[in-house]
Amino acid sequence: MGSPFRHRNFSWYFTGQLLSNTGIWFQNLALQLVVLNATGSAQALSGITVAQFLPIFLLGIPAGRLLDRVAPRTVLMVTSVASAVATAGLVLVVSEDPEMWLLYGLVGVLGTVQAFERVAAQTIIFELVGPDGLSQAASVSTIALAAARSVGPALAGLAFQGLGPGPCILINAGAYLLVFASRCLIRPAALHPRTPPEHDGGRPGTADRGATLAAPAGAGDPAGPASGPFRRDRDVSTLLVVNVVVSLLAMNFGLVLTSTVDLSYGGDAAAVGAVHTLNAVGAVAGGVLAARRVRVSVRSLVSATAVFGAVLAVNAAAPTLPLFLAAAPLLGVGLGYYQGIVNAAAQESVPPRYIGRMMSFMTLGSYGMVPFGALAMGWVIDASSGRVALAVSAASALACTVLVLLRTRSGQSARA
Template structure:
């Protein structure tokens, strides 16, 4: 079975295309909001408020979203969230169109969109089983991470140009349109083509049961630490290019795009692995840590951009491994709950990491925040090596 075999299935191909479009639109929004806030305040700490509004709702609603995804068909949830997200994104376009945008309204709009996307993210992870079935699940999960990377390879560059030429409101409307297109792609997926997945009727698999499993608890802990210290790239890359190197919006977009090119390759490498387990995190976190430290050592913008694809490759490989290992450990009827715990770690820590790294950048530099993330990733690799024994 080829690494990209899941893309031959019509439903998964439509879903993948919709995710790429949605994430491209999200980059239009995120880049525009980041630059609007930086222009108004000149502070990475203020910029971290956007990150908090975007990801804090995951801590509040993540567990509920996981339970819902195990009781309601994910396709239904995604149809609702795409419509709601389009409406909220359009309203943000109105807010940033003001001559002096109100930061409180920006934070509120981002928070509302973050709430909707909490349910969307977990349902998007849960629907993969129904799209491809158990035989192709691990590869399909790794491939789905490529949608994020592919969007990052396209979105930031286009967003930088759109922001410079058309302004922030146009970027918000582009994001709203991307959510509408996601809804259309979901409507094209025939419900009868979906693989049956048992619907949870009882709490047969509880969070406590998962946390008592040594391998799963290790994965969840590593996921939290890496997310807290090393995965705040929306903030760190933008602030480093803008504040540390003093470059413009198009350079910010180029930094994200170069990073994403490598992430596409990294996700593809993860999809080629014949078997993914928690032990696979040892090389994944080690490579991620080394790439972060190399990027942190770049003394000039040119070298920083040159290191972008290498860092992206490490990010894509790590994300593919951690998501595949998590889904492989879940029973079909509990995938929503398992992925809600992973999502709580991956995204729920982002607000705290954003505040922490915003403070580090204001006190030192973006390069220092990258170095901290690199050391944290290396420590996580050593932790997994010690805690999860090698199987014979």
């Protein structure tokens, strides 16, 4: 697992991701508790999620095309500074009785910046380590997210209780400036180049999967460009469908876990931080397990989605807050393993020159679906409980297990 860290550039990238993902917890927890304290509604809380992630749904694909033409390091440096400025603006509007429309608007501005940030952060991985270490590096990169979640929520809960929401958000703004410094230390001369899409004209006929992703409308594909990767490549289409379904129905943990602890069990800010921290400790272990695999295929999603669905069901069955906290690390293991496998499979599924475009599809699924999932899960929680929302998440992950089994088995039979 340590092989990606032999690359100095990857070490600085990982450090920046760790700082960024830790700092965002101070902001997210503060915003979640401010909204819940002011409204008492999971639907109102889902509005924050919509504002944060809807720009990714709208801009994810353009961001991918941009990242196939502009150096990801350059984009990451710009977005880290822009994120610091946008985050600092939130300090002016958080209060016991916030202007919700203004709060949603500023979160939307930050989400617009993050639409490019998230695609760039995935696209740069190939350039940091090259083709040989790609699967492991993609899996290891998810550990930064999990490791940040292992300390971020607990520290954010303590900071919120001791300092209030404004200082929590300023901490995140400062973290973005440290992220900018870490990205400045990435040396361009040591990066592995990716062949730009224009090298083959972006037209069909190239003997790789990437050609289907870039084929223009009407050029050998009568169904149009959007259907190309879905219709022509079974592995890519299966991967994208699973990513969308799981992201839509099983990944809204900021909303579901926070609402379950606060509204279902009556827990305080420390309990909210604790459940996210325990979940994240397990996610680090799950990410390590995923990173031990040198090569990952779409078929690997069978075990990843099955484990994820099973641990979601265990958490949904917890009747009390102590048992819910005890089950949280298991959920983290399933989450970390799934994220490591799906990210590595996505990086390996297309040629290097199309990684930017492929990761824009993945980002669109991973984050662009979050607003719709948040609205759906917010409605489920208000109508029933957070435990029911977790049960819905478990069912969706297990359904994806069946889908991958059927699709990969059929594909293997057809090729045979």
